[in-house]
Amino acid sequence: DAKTTQPPSMDCAEGRAANLPCNHSTISGNEYVYWYRQIHSQGPQYIIHGLKNNETNEMASLIITEDRKSSTLILPHATLRDTAVYYCIVRVATGANNLFFGTGTRLTVIP
């Protein structure tokens, strides 16, 4: 049961910022926004998560709108190795710990 909507594909020039949008208009107050990515032939990789504040780590930044109905994952300087499928997932932090991956956004970083 998908709770998120993402564009199926995006391109980004190498070295530029990649901004991946996600809509989650039905998000509940206790649900976090998680981002994972899956590089071809590998297992999904955790990127970042947040509840309502913007978050930043060594991989990316997560910007969540004030109403929490959408968010953007930002890869500040995309490299060819960032080419992957990016999944935006909303879920409660405790209890049911399964992740519903949906179809994600296929990001292609172009040289």
Added chain:
Amino acid sequence: DARVTQTPRHKVTEMGQEVTMRCQPILGHNTVFWYRQTMMQGLELLAYFRNRAPLDDSGMPKDRFSAEMPDATLATLKIQPSEPRDSAVYFCASGPPGWGDETQYFGPGTRLLVL
């Protein structure tokens, strides 16, 4: 650099044979998940464990699939008998204990082909 390990990485078998996939979660993690990925269905949760106890296996075909955690360092997923429609990549993931940190760390997967 702690990682989830899975064996075997690849498996080709014939229909009707038993298949056993193994997963070693990251040391200290107390949740283990099994997912299956196909082109048609994407990533689907099959089962998950917390502190070695199965919490949800509703995504798993009960008649042929079974998942266990004999100890905290080993999780197994068995298919008996296997069928061609079981061909997929099977991922194991583990997660740390704690409140609010439900991040899952995935292994490299087992690519299963049932002929």
